[in-house]
Amino acid sequence: MLDEIEVDMRSRIPGFRSAVMTPLVVLALTAACGGTNDTGSGTPDPSGANPGQPSTLMLTTDARLGSHLVDGSGRSLYYFAKDIPASGTQAAVSNCNAGCLPIWPIFDADGAVAQGINAADVGQITRSDGSKQTTYKGFPLYYYAGDAAAGDTQGEGVNGIWYVVHDPTYSIAQLSKANEAATYLTDGAGRALYSFARDTVGTRTTSPVTACTSGPCMTSWPTFLTDQVTVPSDLVAADFTVYTRADGTRQSAYKGHPLYYYAGDTAPGQTNGRGVPGWQTIDPTAP
Structure with missing residues (x-):
């Protein structure tokens, strides 16, 4: 994580000349976020909001990135691909800690006012250090x-693991485990997607052919389908297609590989299907 932060600081923040995070560097980064107000959790508040006043969450439109989430002053908000989004009774987990936070300060807006978005999509988690962090559709938010x-x-796209919070939600995204460098494809809620080595990969002129056709296989490996492809900037929407299987049902594919869920994954962040012979998660950075 520290290596990623140091690369990010060198390449993205003007004037940064040292990989050593001195107190002056941290203060400069805090100022660059738009202010030094205290969120009450020991984390700088880049929004510049008055203490005690509710913050605002709303949408803005960018010519390159489309509609995405910002605070009331128009500052962009991001999600971290190494975080675990919330699902059902599972609370979200932030994996941005220690040296990460000066670069990616948390957005903490208890009682935030939602403008143009569904207030039910806004939540809050208690981080491991006891501080609070706002979530949107299950994902912790950062500046x-x-x-x-x-x-x-x-x-956007820093180290292939930081992205603006798009709305409508990404239908296909990419996450990465906290202890892994590689990312893997997921649906918009963070559930892992898989490919099957026995499938016939589609081409520009031929459709894929799935080898997962028996009842037991389809029960363990439900197909993934989305007709609306909305992806982060590191993914190419044209790489995702939909084809019709021999049984008449439709299924999404990535670069010609049919996409599946694994029934043994019951929450975002799980990749239990990796241990099943012939099945693997999909690294979008691979050739």
Whole structure:
């Protein structure tokens, strides 16, 4: 994690000249976030909101990234691909800690006012250090210290694991486990997607052919289908297609590989299907 932060600081934040995070560097990064107000959790408040006043969550539109979430002053909000989003009774888990937080300050807006979004999609978690963090559709929210002004989206795609919070929600995304460098494809809620080595991969002129056709296989490996492909900037929407299987049902594919869930994954962040012969999660950075 520290290596990722240091690379990010060198490449993204103007004027950064040292990989050593001195107190002056941390203070400079805090100022770059738009203010030094205290959120009450020991984390800088980049929004510049008055203490005790409810913050605002709303949408803005970017010519490159489309509609995405910002605070009331127009500062972009991000999600972290190494976090575990909430699902059902499972609370979200933030994996941005210690050296990560000066670069990606948390967005903490208890009682935030939702404008143009569903207030039911806004939540809150208690982090491991006891501080509070706002979530949107299950994902913890962050600022980026390299954004100097409202409308900036310099944090988009940093290290392939930080992205603006798109609305409508990404139908296909990518997450990464906290202890892994590689990312893997998920649906918009963070559930892992898989490919099957025995499938016939589709091409530009031929459709894929699935080898998972028996009842037991389809029960263990339900098909994934989305007709609306909305993806982060590191993914290419055209790489995702829909084809019709021999049984008449439709299924999504990525670069010609049919996509599946695993019934043994019961929550976001789980990749239990990796241990099943012939099945694997999908690294979108692989050739």
